[in-house]
């Protein structure tokens with residue numbers, strides 16, 4: 345692994361690494377925040393943060409304002425990239441913001457030419473934790489959170505891997521990607537036209553079909569002034585599924601907040617405290 349940035353912050357450390365990924369068959373970059381107690385060798389639990397469309401590992405680390413609370417709670421945060429990248433990595437022909445580079449949707453693509461590198465599900469669930477747990481002073485306690493496309497990733501990866509993540513949270517998540525334009529475009533391109541292959545990547549359907557071993561606690565925060573609310577996010581579908589199946593979903597709507605990192609910065613401390621409760 346190559347260290348590409350190293351910054352002391354609130355007593356802890358923000359670090360960026362580049363490494364060769366076997367899963368995505370290209371170089372990947374991730375960032376990690378290590379709280380100050382990790383410097384003394386104490387192992388700390390990890391929150392995996394999945395960012396949204398157009399993001400890299402840098403958006404969350406630079407804009408969310410999460411370090412003070414994470415340091416006080418003794419939680420490490422890992423922020424991966426949102427897709428494979430590089431000159432040889434296929435993008436969509438229009439180079440649009442919602443498919444291809446910066447828009448991996450946290451699934452394993454099955455359709456050429458994307459299937460060779462766009463294996464973000466396996467990268468986040470398997471390869472990255474192995475790297476983190478073998479190189480840094482962390483425990484195997486993990487939680488998962490994310491924003492928008494990353495909220496979809498946190499919900500679907502968290503529900504499908506309830507043995508791996510003790511709690512799940514999301515800001516402004518895409519909850520029903522099989523029924524919204526962002527999701528339909530991505531799933532068609534990465535998974536093909538057979539819609540039965542899409543169901544495994546839709547948080548509402550996973551909840552409806554009870555495709556989880558343990559019902560891990562979920563916190564979802566949504567701003568009422570989010571310009572993507574009605575067309576793309578539609579959180580009421582998740583609320584309905586959770587209610588119908590008695591799933592422990594804590595849903596909070598916040599008046600006046602939009603889709604931006606200003607919203608995330610306003611409530612990230614609450615999300616970190618939520619996850620800290622479930623780390624034994």
Ligand SMILES: N[C@@H](CCC(=O)N[C@@H](CSC=O)C(=O)NCC(=O)O)C(=O)O
Nearest residue numbers: 396397398399403441491492493494605
């Ligand atoms: N057209 C916009 C849309 C991109 C955008 O809003 N991206 C969000 C995530 S949206 C869902 O996944 C984001 O987090 N942007 C980065 C940021 O730092 O705010 C555009 O191209 O910007």
